[in-house]
Amino acid sequence: MTQRRDFIKKSLIGGTGLAIGGIGFSAKSYASIIGSNDRINVAVIGIKGRGVSHINAWCDLKNSHNVRLKTLCDVDEQFFDPRAKTVLEKTGIKPLTEWDMRKVLEDKEIDAVSFATPNHWHALGTIWACQAGKHVYVEKPSSHNIWEGRKMIEASRKYNVRVQVGFQNRSIPNVMEAMKFLHDGGIGEVNIARGLCIKPRDSFGIAKDSTPPSTLHYNRWLGPAPYRAYNEKRGHYNWHWFWDTGNGDTGNQGPHQFDVARWGLNKNEHPVSIFSSGGIYGIDPSECAQETPNTQISIAKYQDGKILEFETRGRYSNSEAGLGIKVGNIFYGNDGYLEIDGDTWKAYRKQEKEPFAGSKAASNEVASLTGSSNTEHFVNFLDAIKSGKHETLHCDIREGHYSSAVPFLANISYRLGRELKFMGDYEKFANDLEADTMLSRVYRHPYIVPTEV
Incomplete structure (x- = not known):
């Protein structure tokens, strides 16, 4: 297969x-x-x-x-x-x-x-x-x-x-251990994987176009992206929140948890359908230049019916599950569920309140993915x-491509406002030319990703 x-x-x-x-x-x-x-x-x-x-x-x-x-x-x-x-x-x-x-x-x-x-x-x-x-x-x-x-x-x-x-x-030992536990049937057959990205982010404001700093080679920074006049609000880190250069938080922090979710489901393939919805909430669009959503719910379904669910929550929020997860994953199986937060995991059998399996003490070397x-x-x-x-x-x-593709598909569904059917063998949508155009982009000469590498 x-x-x-x-x-x-x-x-x-x-x-x-x-x-x-x-x-x-x-x-x-x-x-x-x-x-x-x-x-x-x-x-x-x-x-x-x-x-x-x-x-x-x-x-x-x-x-x-x-x-x-x-x-x-x-x-x-x-x-x-x-x-x-x-x-x-x-x-x-x-x-x-x-x-x-x-x-x-x-x-x-x-x-x-x-x-x-x-x-x-x-x-x-x-x-x-x-x-x-x-x-x-x-x-x-x-x-x-x-x-x-x-x-x-x-x-x-x-x-x-x-x-x-x-x-x-x-490469985190405790996460690898949790994946083996899932794949060995630790909570029975896993049917649903839920990823979470709860990262409140305030408005970064708005600014007029201006002259690039003397230290910045701006044309090279743009590279494959369409030409736009320099704007300080579209540069360092803020590039995540514009479609030309980034993929929003669903495609920023999200890919880490999409990857763990797909890994836990043991899916070495693309989903067959995807639906995503959301928007920019709690921020006045006239006072912030952001294009990508700060709140987004995505559901991907695989050929056998298993579901990868993901939530991007960019406003003030509670955490979830017994571990108090803000950035992590929960897996639901026939015999129980498993939570992962960083390199800590716990598994619960059916309706029991106490975990029956879990990780060893967290490694001192494994801090946040951005701080270590x-x-x-x-x-x-x-x-x-x-x-x-x-x-x-x-x-x-190849592994990274399959995990990155799921948030990309979710963003296409979000931008088009509808569910999409995907033919993974061909990496094309089913009878949907409009969606197919969003699988790639128009490149700016000479920064063109070649058809023949």
Whole structure:
């Protein structure tokens, strides 16, 4: 069944030697297999926000895993000095800094890159890196839309490089234990998975278009997105709340819990139907530029009738379940239910009030996904590079694509205001050309995700 669902990948026949984004160097998988004792040279692309966790992780692994953080790259040069200082203090080595990722990819000493850019750059950056023979760690969601995710899978396979998606839960021991418990029938057959993203966010306001800061290479920041005049409210972090660059909180924090939900359901496929509804509540639209909903309920159904339910609640709210979950998951089975909050889980049998199974004490290393380097997932990426095997990855790009696709489908349903039927084998909607146009996007020259990677 899995082979049939992945028939799209079988068109990945081709050689090397393609020009990468028109920048004039050939693809060589010189980094595809690295000896167990060799140093791995890494570059971080996108060094604000989540990029700080990437920097900390690679620095923390310098001695234990022979990692050198060689280069920091960001289109906003204001972050170069403070981030380079961090690396120097942690490792004793001052990294190079570069605003143009293409120059980073030209460096044949770089074995791997980790992307913490805005979502709209994930796919093109990853594909360029694959073509350059670099292994890739890319943040969630794996891409900005479903079509891009498929192209990323093709690029990983064609150039034989490892691509790990930053779904860190996949490498947290207690979460892995909870998934095994579910898959082994701990609460019977699991029928419904519920994901929660309860993150109250206040208005970030509104501003007039203006001139970009002198430190920002704004045209490159836009990249594949349509051209818009610079606006400070659409930039750092706020890019999440605009469709051209982000995917709202359903596609921001949400993918982590969509991934755990799909994992718990043991679904290695796309849903067959999706419905999502919501809106912007509690914020005056005339006083905030946000486009994406802050409140959204999504329901995905699989071929066998099992349901993945997800709620994005961006206003003031209570938590849910016995663990007081605000960002987490609940699974409902024939014989009970299971709650996961961070790396803590508890299982309840039928109507009993006390858990009959649960996690060990929480690890001190596992903090919030944004406040910790979570080195386990980065270590797994390094191990996969050295093994030379995609299957060694805890969240290979194919796995990340399936989990990212569900919130993408939910957002399409939300924007169109109706339930959608999806044909997962073809990654197309059933007799719905309007919805099909939203599986990809119109790219801005020359930042075009290629049909043939």
